[in-house]
Amino acid sequence: MSKSCYFCNILLNEDNEQQLDDTRLKLALDTKIEMQKFNANFHVCKACFQKRSQGLKFKNSLKKAEILSLKKLISSTFANKKSVTKFPFKVFYQLNEIDTPYPAQALFTVPKRSFKKAVDRNLLRRRIKEAYRKNKHHLYRVLEDKEIQLSLIIIYIAKQKMSYEEIEQQLTVSLEKIIQKIE
Numbered sequence: 048m049s050k051s052c053y054f055c056n057i058l059l060n061e062d063n064e065q066q067l068d069d070t071r072l073k074l075a076l077d078t079k080i081e082m083q084k085f086n087a088n089f090h091v092c093k094a095c096f097q098k099r100s101q102g103l104k105f106k107n108s109l110k111k112a113e114i115l116s117l118k119k120l121i122s123s124t125f126a127n128k129k130s131v132t133k134f135p136f137k138v139f140y141q142l143n144e145i146d147t148p149y150p151a152q153a154l155f156t157v158p159k160r161s162f163k164k165a166v167d168r169n170l171l172r173r174r175i176k177e178a179y180r181k182n183k184h185h186l187y188r189v190l191e192d193k194e195i196q197l198s199l200i201i202i203y204i205a206k207q208k209m210s211y212e213e214i215e216q217q218l219t220v221s222l223e224k225i226i227q228k229i230e
């Protein structure tokens with residue numbers, strides 16, 4: 048049984064096959080390849096992997112394709128009414144089919160009515176995104192295992208600015224609560 052590279056068709060052996068678990072592979076390749084194609088018969092050579100994953104930092108990057116931006120998905124995620132609350136966050140979530148190779152897309156919201164100045168909203172949004180980027184992996188792994196995708200709307204409901212450390216801790220708990228709900 049010979050295996051060949053999905054991209055260049057080169058025959059694969061122990062030396063030239065890229066060995067990666069599915070999650071890393073999908074994140075690295077970041078293409079429009081359908082989820083179904085990432086199965087046991089999907090193989091890729093080291094050269095193609097290198098070329099396609101160039102410049103990507105897997106661990107802590109947050110790509111555009113991981114941000115929820117489609118209006119239709121945003122409204123349906125709100126309308127779905129499923130949420131978890133862990134101060135300072137309320138997170139709406141919905142199982143969804145999303146046109147992205149990632150297992151989830153998230154939107155980060157700091158309401159204008161709570162923070163009048165854009166500079167404050169931007170600072171908080173940056174902290175939340177950073178915390179999400181660093182702590183999304185458990186959620187991603189669970190979604191990958193179940194072969195499902197999730198849309199998330201993360202709303203900062205506090206009226207005061209919180210430190211990065213507090214934000215990170217509470218966002219991590221929020222994501223764990225969502226994992227419990229979908230498991």
Ligand SMILES: [Zn+2]
Binds near residue numbers: 053056091092094095
């Ligand atoms: Zn190849």
